[in-house]
Amino acid sequence: MTPDTPALLPALTAKVRAAAHPEPGGAPCACGSTPLADRPDATVVRHADTVAKAHAPDTDPAELTLRLATATRLPDVLLAPRTATPAVLHDRLVTFWPYGAPVDPDDPDAAPWEPAATLLARLHRTPPEGPLPPMRGPAKAAHAVGRLGAAVSAASRPAASAVLRAWTSLPAWARAEGPMPGTPALCHGDLHLGQLVRHPAPDGPWRLIDVDDLGLGVPAWDLARPAAWYACGLLPPEEWSRFLTAYREAGGPAVPPDGDPWPALDVPARALTVQTAARAITKALMADRPLDEVEQALVDACVRMSSVPRQLTRGFPA
Incomplete structure:
Protein backbone atom coordinates (compact mmCIF):
# COMPACT_ATOMS: atom_id res chain seq x y z
CA MET A 1 0.00 0.00 0.00
CA TYR A 99 -17.94 -1.84 -15.35
CA GLY A 100 -17.14 -4.99 -17.28
CA ALA A 101 -17.32 -8.61 -16.09
CA PRO A 102 -13.80 -10.05 -15.72
CA VAL A 103 -12.47 -13.47 -16.66
CA ASP A 104 -13.53 -16.09 -14.10
CA PRO A 105 -10.30 -17.29 -12.44
CA ASP A 106 -12.09 -20.39 -11.15
CA ASP A 107 -13.02 -21.59 -14.65
CA PRO A 108 -9.74 -22.04 -16.57
CA ASP A 109 -11.47 -24.07 -19.28
CA ALA A 110 -13.44 -20.96 -20.24
CA ALA A 111 -10.33 -18.76 -20.59
CA PRO A 112 -10.98 -16.46 -23.58
CA TRP A 113 -7.76 -17.14 -25.47
CA GLU A 114 -9.35 -16.69 -28.90
CA PRO A 115 -11.05 -13.36 -28.09
CA ALA A 116 -7.83 -12.09 -26.49
CA ALA A 117 -5.81 -12.98 -29.57
CA THR A 118 -8.37 -11.51 -31.96
CA LEU A 119 -8.54 -8.23 -30.04
CA LEU A 120 -4.75 -8.01 -30.03
CA ALA A 121 -4.60 -8.59 -33.77
CA ARG A 122 -7.14 -5.81 -34.34
CA LEU A 123 -5.16 -3.49 -32.10
CA HIS A 124 -1.87 -4.26 -33.83
CA ARG A 125 -3.41 -3.72 -37.28
CA THR A 126 -4.88 -0.33 -36.36
CA PRO A 127 -2.87 2.58 -37.82
CA PRO A 128 -1.82 4.95 -35.00
CA GLU A 129 -3.32 8.42 -35.11
CA GLY A 130 -1.46 11.43 -33.77
CA PRO A 131 1.33 11.33 -31.19
CA LEU A 132 1.50 8.38 -28.84
CA PRO A 133 4.05 7.48 -26.15
CA PRO A 134 6.08 4.27 -26.39
CA MET A 135 4.53 1.04 -25.22
CA ARG A 136 5.71 0.61 -21.60
CA GLY A 137 6.38 -3.13 -21.57
CA PRO A 138 10.20 -2.96 -21.55
CA ALA A 139 10.16 -0.13 -18.99
CA LYS A 140 8.01 -2.23 -16.65
CA ALA A 141 10.35 -5.19 -17.02
CA ALA A 142 13.32 -2.94 -16.20
CA HIS A 143 11.49 -1.62 -13.15
CA ALA A 144 10.84 -5.15 -11.87
CA VAL A 145 14.49 -6.08 -12.29
CA GLY A 146 15.57 -2.85 -10.60
CA ARG A 147 13.37 -3.62 -7.59
CA LEU A 148 14.90 -7.08 -7.37
CA GLY A 149 18.40 -5.65 -7.46
CA ALA A 150 17.54 -3.23 -4.67
CA ALA A 151 15.96 -5.97 -2.56
CA VAL A 152 18.72 -8.55 -2.52
CA SER A 153 22.43 -9.10 -2.95
CA ALA A 154 22.68 -11.28 -6.05
CA ALA A 155 25.92 -12.85 -4.80
CA SER A 156 24.11 -14.40 -1.84
CA ARG A 157 20.89 -15.35 -3.63
CA PRO A 158 21.36 -17.87 -6.45
CA ALA A 159 17.81 -17.41 -7.73
CA ALA A 160 18.22 -13.64 -8.03
CA SER A 161 21.64 -14.07 -9.59
CA ALA A 162 20.19 -16.30 -12.31
CA VAL A 163 17.43 -13.81 -13.07
CA LEU A 164 19.86 -10.89 -13.29
CA ARG A 165 22.19 -12.86 -15.58
CA ALA A 166 19.26 -13.68 -17.86
CA TRP A 167 18.35 -9.98 -17.92
CA THR A 168 21.81 -8.91 -19.06
CA SER A 169 21.64 -11.44 -21.91
CA LEU A 170 18.72 -9.55 -23.50
CA PRO A 171 19.22 -6.91 -26.20
CA ALA A 172 19.19 -3.27 -25.12
CA TRP A 173 15.71 -2.49 -26.46
CA ALA A 174 14.13 -5.25 -24.34
CA ARG A 175 15.79 -3.72 -21.25
CA ALA A 176 14.39 -0.24 -22.10
CA GLU A 177 17.91 0.95 -22.91
CA GLY A 178 17.42 1.67 -26.59
CA PRO A 179 14.79 2.23 -29.27
CA MET A 180 12.47 -0.63 -30.11
CA PRO A 181 13.21 -2.24 -33.48
CA GLY A 182 11.03 -2.46 -36.57
CA THR A 183 7.97 -0.50 -37.61
CA PRO A 184 6.11 0.47 -34.45
CA ALA A 185 2.60 -0.87 -33.98
CA LEU A 186 -0.13 0.07 -31.56
CA CYS A 187 0.42 -2.24 -28.58
CA HIS A 188 -1.35 -2.95 -25.30
CA GLY A 189 1.91 -3.35 -23.39
CA ASP A 190 0.72 -5.64 -20.55
CA LEU A 191 -1.49 -8.37 -21.96
CA HIS A 192 -2.80 -11.13 -19.70
CA LEU A 193 -6.26 -12.57 -19.13
CA GLY A 194 -6.90 -10.13 -16.29
CA GLN A 195 -6.94 -7.41 -18.94
CA LEU A 196 -10.17 -8.60 -20.53
CA VAL A 197 -13.75 -7.88 -19.50
CA ARG A 198 -17.18 -8.43 -20.97
CA HIS A 199 -19.07 -5.20 -21.56
CA PRO A 200 -21.88 -4.77 -20.97
CA ALA A 201 -21.72 -7.25 -18.11
CA PRO A 202 -22.25 -10.08 -17.71
CA ASP A 203 -22.13 -11.52 -21.23
CA GLY A 204 -21.32 -8.69 -23.64
CA PRO A 205 -18.41 -8.86 -26.08
CA TRP A 206 -14.86 -9.04 -24.70
CA ARG A 207 -12.82 -5.84 -24.56
CA LEU A 208 -9.27 -5.07 -23.48
CA ILE A 209 -8.81 -2.86 -20.42
CA ASP A 210 -5.97 -0.99 -18.70
CA VAL A 211 -4.39 1.59 -21.00
CA ASP A 212 -1.52 2.51 -18.67
CA ASP A 213 1.06 0.79 -20.88
CA LEU A 214 -0.61 1.37 -24.26
CA GLY A 215 1.61 2.87 -26.94
CA LEU A 216 3.84 2.28 -29.94
CA GLY A 217 6.26 -0.60 -29.99
CA VAL A 218 7.00 -4.21 -30.92
CA PRO A 219 3.68 -6.10 -31.24
CA ALA A 220 5.30 -9.42 -30.31
CA TRP A 221 5.55 -8.06 -26.76
CA ASP A 222 1.79 -8.49 -26.39
CA LEU A 223 2.09 -12.20 -27.17
CA ALA A 224 5.09 -12.65 -24.90
CA ARG A 225 3.41 -13.52 -21.61
CA PRO A 226 1.44 -16.55 -22.90
CA ALA A 227 4.48 -17.47 -25.01
CA ALA A 228 6.67 -17.39 -21.90
CA TRP A 229 4.18 -19.42 -19.89
CA TYR A 230 4.12 -22.03 -22.66
CA ALA A 231 7.91 -22.13 -22.88
CA CYS A 232 8.16 -22.54 -19.09
CA GLY A 233 5.62 -25.37 -19.10
CA LEU A 234 2.99 -23.30 -17.28
CA LEU A 235 0.53 -23.02 -20.19
CA PRO A 236 -0.68 -26.24 -21.85
CA PRO A 237 0.33 -26.59 -25.53
CA GLU A 238 -3.31 -26.75 -26.65
CA GLU A 239 -4.11 -23.39 -25.03
CA TRP A 240 -1.03 -21.77 -26.55
CA SER A 241 -2.03 -23.21 -29.92
CA ARG A 242 -5.55 -21.78 -29.58
CA PHE A 243 -4.16 -18.33 -28.82
CA LEU A 244 -1.53 -18.32 -31.57
CA THR A 245 -3.90 -19.76 -34.19
CA ALA A 246 -6.59 -17.19 -33.44
CA TYR A 247 -4.05 -14.35 -33.63
CA ARG A 248 -2.82 -15.54 -37.02
CA GLU A 249 -6.34 -16.08 -38.36
CA ALA A 250 -7.18 -12.50 -37.39
CA GLY A 251 -4.22 -11.20 -39.41
CA GLY A 252 -2.01 -10.24 -36.49
CA PRO A 253 1.33 -8.84 -37.71
CA ALA A 254 3.53 -9.82 -34.74
CA VAL A 255 4.39 -13.25 -36.15
CA PRO A 256 4.46 -14.75 -39.65
CA PRO A 257 1.10 -16.12 -40.87
CA ASP A 258 2.51 -19.65 -40.73
CA GLY A 259 5.69 -21.49 -39.82
CA ASP A 260 7.87 -20.98 -36.76
CA PRO A 261 6.76 -17.97 -34.64
CA TRP A 262 9.71 -18.08 -32.23
CA PRO A 263 12.19 -15.88 -34.09
CA ALA A 264 9.72 -13.03 -33.45
CA LEU A 265 8.68 -14.12 -29.95
CA ASP A 266 11.95 -15.27 -28.41
CA VAL A 267 13.29 -11.97 -27.03
CA PRO A 268 9.95 -10.66 -25.66
CA ALA A 269 9.17 -14.06 -24.11
CA ARG A 270 12.56 -14.10 -22.41
CA ALA A 271 12.03 -10.55 -21.13
CA LEU A 272 8.60 -11.39 -19.71
CA THR A 273 10.02 -14.49 -18.04
CA VAL A 274 12.71 -12.41 -16.37
CA GLN A 275 10.21 -9.74 -15.32
CA THR A 276 7.83 -12.28 -13.79
CA ALA A 277 10.63 -14.14 -12.04
CA ALA A 278 12.03 -10.88 -10.64
CA ARG A 279 8.64 -9.94 -9.23
CA ALA A 280 8.21 -13.41 -7.75
CA ILE A 281 11.55 -13.33 -5.93
CA THR A 282 10.96 -9.79 -4.65
CA LYS A 283 7.54 -10.76 -3.26
CA ALA A 284 8.96 -13.91 -1.67
CA LEU A 285 11.73 -11.92 -0.02
CA MET A 286 9.29 -9.33 1.32
CA ALA A 287 7.10 -12.12 2.73
CA ASP A 288 10.13 -14.05 4.02
CA ARG A 289 8.98 -17.25 2.34
CA PRO A 290 10.44 -19.73 -0.17
CA LEU A 291 9.46 -19.67 -3.82
CA ASP A 292 6.44 -21.76 -4.73
CA GLU A 293 6.42 -24.29 -7.58
CA VAL A 294 5.33 -21.84 -10.28
CA GLU A 295 7.81 -19.17 -9.16
CA GLN A 296 10.62 -21.72 -9.11
CA ALA A 297 9.72 -22.79 -12.66
CA LEU A 298 10.23 -19.19 -13.81
CA VAL A 299 13.60 -18.99 -12.08
CA ASP A 300 14.61 -22.33 -13.60
CA ALA A 301 13.79 -20.94 -17.04
CA CYS A 302 16.07 -17.97 -16.34
CA VAL A 303 18.85 -20.38 -15.39
CA ARG A 304 18.46 -22.18 -18.72
CA MET A 305 18.31 -18.90 -20.62
CA SER A 306 21.68 -17.76 -19.32
CA SER A 307 23.44 -21.13 -19.40
CA VAL A 308 22.91 -22.32 -22.98
CA PRO A 309 22.95 -20.67 -26.42
CA ARG A 310 19.72 -19.07 -27.58
CA GLN A 311 17.39 -21.54 -29.25
CA LEU A 312 14.49 -20.39 -31.35
CA THR A 313 12.65 -23.68 -31.63
CA ARG A 314 10.49 -23.13 -28.56
CA GLY A 315 11.43 -19.73 -27.26
CA PHE A 316 14.10 -21.03 -24.88
CA PRO A 317 15.08 -24.46 -23.67
CA ALA A 318 12.18 -26.09 -21.88
Whole structure:
Protein backbone atom coordinates (compact mmCIF):
# COMPACT_ATOMS: atom_id res chain seq x y z
CA MET A 1 0.00 0.00 0.00
CA THR A 2 1.12 3.54 -0.64
CA PRO A 3 1.25 5.98 2.29
CA ASP A 4 -1.83 7.85 1.09
CA THR A 5 -4.00 4.72 0.66
CA PRO A 6 -6.00 5.21 3.90
CA ALA A 7 -7.05 8.67 2.70
CA LEU A 8 -7.23 7.78 -1.00
CA LEU A 9 -9.62 4.83 -0.76
CA PRO A 10 -12.57 6.65 0.90
CA ALA A 11 -12.03 9.69 -1.31
CA LEU A 12 -12.00 7.52 -4.42
CA THR A 13 -15.12 5.73 -3.21
CA ALA A 14 -16.91 9.06 -2.86
CA LYS A 15 -15.73 10.08 -6.34
CA VAL A 16 -16.97 6.93 -8.05
CA ARG A 17 -20.31 7.13 -6.22
CA ALA A 18 -20.78 10.69 -7.49
CA ALA A 19 -19.77 9.63 -11.01
CA ALA A 20 -22.24 6.73 -10.97
CA HIS A 21 -25.10 8.97 -9.78
CA PRO A 22 -24.50 12.43 -11.24
CA GLU A 23 -28.09 13.63 -10.80
CA PRO A 24 -28.09 16.60 -8.40
CA GLY A 25 -30.17 16.22 -5.27
CA GLY A 26 -30.80 12.53 -5.79
CA ALA A 27 -31.63 10.27 -2.88
CA PRO A 28 -28.77 8.32 -1.33
CA CYS A 29 -28.28 5.05 -3.18
CA ALA A 30 -27.99 1.58 -1.73
CA CYS A 31 -25.68 0.22 -4.44
CA GLY A 32 -22.63 -0.26 -2.29
CA SER A 33 -19.02 0.25 -3.35
CA THR A 34 -16.50 -2.53 -3.94
CA PRO A 35 -12.69 -2.14 -3.95
CA LEU A 36 -11.39 -4.13 -6.92
CA ALA A 37 -7.66 -3.45 -6.44
CA ASP A 38 -5.47 -1.69 -3.92
CA ARG A 39 -1.83 -1.76 -4.99
CA PRO A 40 0.97 0.81 -5.04
CA ASP A 41 0.44 1.28 -8.78
CA ALA A 42 -3.37 1.33 -8.81
CA THR A 43 -6.38 1.68 -6.54
CA VAL A 44 -9.67 0.68 -8.21
CA VAL A 45 -13.21 0.98 -6.81
CA ARG A 46 -16.54 -0.02 -8.37
CA HIS A 47 -19.90 1.58 -7.62
CA ALA A 48 -22.94 0.32 -9.54
CA ASP A 49 -21.94 0.31 -13.23
CA THR A 50 -19.00 2.72 -12.85
CA VAL A 51 -15.36 2.03 -11.97
CA ALA A 52 -12.82 4.61 -10.81
CA LYS A 53 -9.08 3.99 -11.06
CA ALA A 54 -6.38 5.98 -9.27
CA HIS A 55 -3.27 5.50 -11.38
CA ALA A 56 0.34 5.13 -10.24
CA PRO A 57 1.81 8.25 -8.58
CA ASP A 58 4.31 8.81 -11.41
CA THR A 59 1.73 8.66 -14.23
CA ASP A 60 2.26 11.38 -16.85
CA PRO A 61 -1.03 13.27 -17.38
CA ALA A 62 -0.35 14.14 -21.02
CA GLU A 63 0.53 10.54 -21.89
CA LEU A 64 -2.48 9.17 -20.03
CA THR A 65 -4.77 11.59 -21.90
CA LEU A 66 -3.38 10.35 -25.23
CA ARG A 67 -3.99 6.76 -24.15
CA LEU A 68 -7.55 7.58 -23.14
CA ALA A 69 -8.13 9.14 -26.56
CA THR A 70 -6.96 5.95 -28.24
CA ALA A 71 -9.33 3.83 -26.13
CA THR A 72 -12.19 6.19 -27.04
CA ARG A 73 -11.31 5.85 -30.72
CA LEU A 74 -11.29 2.03 -30.62
CA PRO A 75 -14.40 0.97 -28.67
CA ASP A 76 -14.55 -2.36 -30.53
CA VAL A 77 -11.13 -3.30 -29.12
CA LEU A 78 -10.59 -1.33 -25.92
CA LEU A 79 -13.10 -0.52 -23.21
CA ALA A 80 -13.87 3.16 -23.73
CA PRO A 81 -13.50 5.51 -20.74
CA ARG A 82 -16.41 7.54 -19.42
CA THR A 83 -14.36 10.75 -19.49
CA ALA A 84 -11.71 11.99 -21.91
CA THR A 85 -9.35 13.53 -19.35
CA PRO A 86 -8.20 12.30 -15.94
CA ALA A 87 -9.26 13.97 -12.69
CA VAL A 88 -6.85 14.59 -9.80
CA LEU A 89 -7.38 13.21 -6.31
CA HIS A 90 -4.76 13.16 -3.55
CA ASP A 91 -2.10 13.95 -6.16
CA ARG A 92 -3.14 10.87 -8.16
CA LEU A 93 -4.67 10.86 -11.63
CA VAL A 94 -8.12 9.24 -11.65
CA THR A 95 -10.08 7.87 -14.61
CA PHE A 96 -13.66 6.58 -14.82
CA TRP A 97 -14.83 3.51 -16.75
CA PRO A 98 -17.94 1.40 -17.30
CA TYR A 99 -17.94 -1.84 -15.35
CA GLY A 100 -17.14 -4.99 -17.28
CA ALA A 101 -17.32 -8.61 -16.09
CA PRO A 102 -13.80 -10.05 -15.72
CA VAL A 103 -12.47 -13.47 -16.66
CA ASP A 104 -13.53 -16.09 -14.10
CA PRO A 105 -10.30 -17.29 -12.44
CA ASP A 106 -12.09 -20.39 -11.15
CA ASP A 107 -13.02 -21.59 -14.65
CA PRO A 108 -9.74 -22.04 -16.57
CA ASP A 109 -11.47 -24.07 -19.28
CA ALA A 110 -13.44 -20.96 -20.24
CA ALA A 111 -10.33 -18.76 -20.59
CA PRO A 112 -10.98 -16.46 -23.58
CA TRP A 113 -7.76 -17.14 -25.47
CA GLU A 114 -9.35 -16.69 -28.90
CA PRO A 115 -11.05 -13.36 -28.09
CA ALA A 116 -7.83 -12.09 -26.49
CA ALA A 117 -5.81 -12.98 -29.57
CA THR A 118 -8.37 -11.51 -31.96
CA LEU A 119 -8.54 -8.23 -30.04
CA LEU A 120 -4.75 -8.01 -30.03
CA ALA A 121 -4.60 -8.59 -33.77
CA ARG A 122 -7.14 -5.81 -34.34
CA LEU A 123 -5.16 -3.49 -32.10
CA HIS A 124 -1.87 -4.26 -33.83
CA ARG A 125 -3.41 -3.72 -37.28
CA THR A 126 -4.88 -0.33 -36.36
CA PRO A 127 -2.87 2.58 -37.82
CA PRO A 128 -1.82 4.95 -35.00
CA GLU A 129 -3.32 8.42 -35.11
CA GLY A 130 -1.46 11.43 -33.77
CA PRO A 131 1.33 11.33 -31.19
CA LEU A 132 1.50 8.38 -28.84
CA PRO A 133 4.05 7.48 -26.15
CA PRO A 134 6.08 4.27 -26.39
CA MET A 135 4.53 1.04 -25.22
CA ARG A 136 5.71 0.61 -21.60
CA GLY A 137 6.38 -3.13 -21.57
CA PRO A 138 10.20 -2.96 -21.55
CA ALA A 139 10.16 -0.13 -18.99
CA LYS A 140 8.01 -2.23 -16.65
CA ALA A 141 10.35 -5.19 -17.02
CA ALA A 142 13.32 -2.94 -16.20
CA HIS A 143 11.49 -1.62 -13.15
CA ALA A 144 10.84 -5.15 -11.87
CA VAL A 145 14.49 -6.08 -12.29
CA GLY A 146 15.57 -2.85 -10.60
CA ARG A 147 13.37 -3.62 -7.59
CA LEU A 148 14.90 -7.08 -7.37
CA GLY A 149 18.40 -5.65 -7.46
CA ALA A 150 17.54 -3.23 -4.67
CA ALA A 151 15.96 -5.97 -2.56
CA VAL A 152 18.72 -8.55 -2.52
CA SER A 153 22.43 -9.10 -2.95
CA ALA A 154 22.68 -11.28 -6.05
CA ALA A 155 25.92 -12.85 -4.80
CA SER A 156 24.11 -14.40 -1.84
CA ARG A 157 20.89 -15.35 -3.63
CA PRO A 158 21.36 -17.87 -6.45
CA ALA A 159 17.81 -17.41 -7.73
CA ALA A 160 18.22 -13.64 -8.03
CA SER A 161 21.64 -14.07 -9.59
CA ALA A 162 20.19 -16.30 -12.31
CA VAL A 163 17.43 -13.81 -13.07
CA LEU A 164 19.86 -10.89 -13.29
CA ARG A 165 22.19 -12.86 -15.58
CA ALA A 166 19.26 -13.68 -17.86
CA TRP A 167 18.35 -9.98 -17.92
CA THR A 168 21.81 -8.91 -19.06
CA SER A 169 21.64 -11.44 -21.91
CA LEU A 170 18.72 -9.55 -23.50
CA PRO A 171 19.22 -6.91 -26.20
CA ALA A 172 19.19 -3.27 -25.12
CA TRP A 173 15.71 -2.49 -26.46
CA ALA A 174 14.13 -5.25 -24.34
CA ARG A 175 15.79 -3.72 -21.25
CA ALA A 176 14.39 -0.24 -22.10
CA GLU A 177 17.91 0.95 -22.91
CA GLY A 178 17.42 1.67 -26.59
CA PRO A 179 14.79 2.23 -29.27
CA MET A 180 12.47 -0.63 -30.11
CA PRO A 181 13.21 -2.24 -33.48
CA GLY A 182 11.03 -2.46 -36.57
CA THR A 183 7.97 -0.50 -37.61
CA PRO A 184 6.11 0.47 -34.45
CA ALA A 185 2.60 -0.87 -33.98
CA LEU A 186 -0.13 0.07 -31.56
CA CYS A 187 0.42 -2.24 -28.58
CA HIS A 188 -1.35 -2.95 -25.30
CA GLY A 189 1.91 -3.35 -23.39
CA ASP A 190 0.72 -5.64 -20.55
CA LEU A 191 -1.49 -8.37 -21.96
CA HIS A 192 -2.80 -11.13 -19.70
CA LEU A 193 -6.26 -12.57 -19.13
CA GLY A 194 -6.90 -10.13 -16.29
CA GLN A 195 -6.94 -7.41 -18.94
CA LEU A 196 -10.17 -8.60 -20.53
CA VAL A 197 -13.75 -7.88 -19.50
CA ARG A 198 -17.18 -8.43 -20.97
CA HIS A 199 -19.07 -5.20 -21.56
CA PRO A 200 -21.88 -4.77 -20.97
CA ALA A 201 -21.72 -7.25 -18.11
CA PRO A 202 -22.25 -10.08 -17.71
CA ASP A 203 -22.13 -11.52 -21.23
CA GLY A 204 -21.32 -8.69 -23.64
CA PRO A 205 -18.41 -8.86 -26.08
CA TRP A 206 -14.86 -9.04 -24.70
CA ARG A 207 -12.82 -5.84 -24.56
CA LEU A 208 -9.27 -5.07 -23.48
CA ILE A 209 -8.81 -2.86 -20.42
CA ASP A 210 -5.97 -0.99 -18.70
CA VAL A 211 -4.39 1.59 -21.00
CA ASP A 212 -1.52 2.51 -18.67
CA ASP A 213 1.06 0.79 -20.88
CA LEU A 214 -0.61 1.37 -24.26
CA GLY A 215 1.61 2.87 -26.94
CA LEU A 216 3.84 2.28 -29.94
CA GLY A 217 6.26 -0.60 -29.99
CA VAL A 218 7.00 -4.21 -30.92
CA PRO A 219 3.68 -6.10 -31.24
CA ALA A 220 5.30 -9.42 -30.31
CA TRP A 221 5.55 -8.06 -26.76
CA ASP A 222 1.79 -8.49 -26.39
CA LEU A 223 2.09 -12.20 -27.17
CA ALA A 224 5.09 -12.65 -24.90
CA ARG A 225 3.41 -13.52 -21.61
CA PRO A 226 1.44 -16.55 -22.90
CA ALA A 227 4.48 -17.47 -25.01
CA ALA A 228 6.67 -17.39 -21.90
CA TRP A 229 4.18 -19.42 -19.89
CA TYR A 230 4.12 -22.03 -22.66
CA ALA A 231 7.91 -22.13 -22.88
CA CYS A 232 8.16 -22.54 -19.09
CA GLY A 233 5.62 -25.37 -19.10
CA LEU A 234 2.99 -23.30 -17.28
CA LEU A 235 0.53 -23.02 -20.19
CA PRO A 236 -0.68 -26.24 -21.85
CA PRO A 237 0.33 -26.59 -25.53
CA GLU A 238 -3.31 -26.75 -26.65
CA GLU A 239 -4.11 -23.39 -25.03
CA TRP A 240 -1.03 -21.77 -26.55
CA SER A 241 -2.03 -23.21 -29.92
CA ARG A 242 -5.55 -21.78 -29.58
CA PHE A 243 -4.16 -18.33 -28.82
CA LEU A 244 -1.53 -18.32 -31.57
CA THR A 245 -3.90 -19.76 -34.19
CA ALA A 246 -6.59 -17.19 -33.44
CA TYR A 247 -4.05 -14.35 -33.63
CA ARG A 248 -2.82 -15.54 -37.02
CA GLU A 249 -6.34 -16.08 -38.36
CA ALA A 250 -7.18 -12.50 -37.39
CA GLY A 251 -4.22 -11.20 -39.41
CA GLY A 252 -2.01 -10.24 -36.49
CA PRO A 253 1.33 -8.84 -37.71
CA ALA A 254 3.53 -9.82 -34.74
CA VAL A 255 4.39 -13.25 -36.15
CA PRO A 256 4.46 -14.75 -39.65
CA PRO A 257 1.10 -16.12 -40.87
CA ASP A 258 2.51 -19.65 -40.73
CA GLY A 259 5.69 -21.49 -39.82
CA ASP A 260 7.87 -20.98 -36.76
CA PRO A 261 6.76 -17.97 -34.64
CA TRP A 262 9.71 -18.08 -32.23
CA PRO A 263 12.19 -15.88 -34.09
CA ALA A 264 9.72 -13.03 -33.45
CA LEU A 265 8.68 -14.12 -29.95
CA ASP A 266 11.95 -15.27 -28.41
CA VAL A 267 13.29 -11.97 -27.03
CA PRO A 268 9.95 -10.66 -25.66
CA ALA A 269 9.17 -14.06 -24.11
CA ARG A 270 12.56 -14.10 -22.41
CA ALA A 271 12.03 -10.55 -21.13
CA LEU A 272 8.60 -11.39 -19.71
CA THR A 273 10.02 -14.49 -18.04
CA VAL A 274 12.71 -12.41 -16.37
CA GLN A 275 10.21 -9.74 -15.32
CA THR A 276 7.83 -12.28 -13.79
CA ALA A 277 10.63 -14.14 -12.04
CA ALA A 278 12.03 -10.88 -10.64
CA ARG A 279 8.64 -9.94 -9.23
CA ALA A 280 8.21 -13.41 -7.75
CA ILE A 281 11.55 -13.33 -5.93
CA THR A 282 10.96 -9.79 -4.65
CA LYS A 283 7.54 -10.76 -3.26
CA ALA A 284 8.96 -13.91 -1.67
CA LEU A 285 11.73 -11.92 -0.02
CA MET A 286 9.29 -9.33 1.32
CA ALA A 287 7.10 -12.12 2.73
CA ASP A 288 10.13 -14.05 4.02
CA ARG A 289 8.98 -17.25 2.34
CA PRO A 290 10.44 -19.73 -0.17
CA LEU A 291 9.46 -19.67 -3.82
CA ASP A 292 6.44 -21.76 -4.73
CA GLU A 293 6.42 -24.29 -7.58
CA VAL A 294 5.33 -21.84 -10.28
CA GLU A 295 7.81 -19.17 -9.16
CA GLN A 296 10.62 -21.72 -9.11
CA ALA A 297 9.72 -22.79 -12.66
CA LEU A 298 10.23 -19.19 -13.81
CA VAL A 299 13.60 -18.99 -12.08
CA ASP A 300 14.61 -22.33 -13.60
CA ALA A 301 13.79 -20.94 -17.04
CA CYS A 302 16.07 -17.97 -16.34
CA VAL A 303 18.85 -20.38 -15.39
CA ARG A 304 18.46 -22.18 -18.72
CA MET A 305 18.31 -18.90 -20.62
CA SER A 306 21.68 -17.76 -19.32
CA SER A 307 23.44 -21.13 -19.40
CA VAL A 308 22.91 -22.32 -22.98
CA PRO A 309 22.95 -20.67 -26.42
CA ARG A 310 19.72 -19.07 -27.58
CA GLN A 311 17.39 -21.54 -29.25
CA LEU A 312 14.49 -20.39 -31.35
CA THR A 313 12.65 -23.68 -31.63
CA ARG A 314 10.49 -23.13 -28.56
CA GLY A 315 11.43 -19.73 -27.26
CA PHE A 316 14.10 -21.03 -24.88
CA PRO A 317 15.08 -24.46 -23.67
CA ALA A 318 12.18 -26.09 -21.88
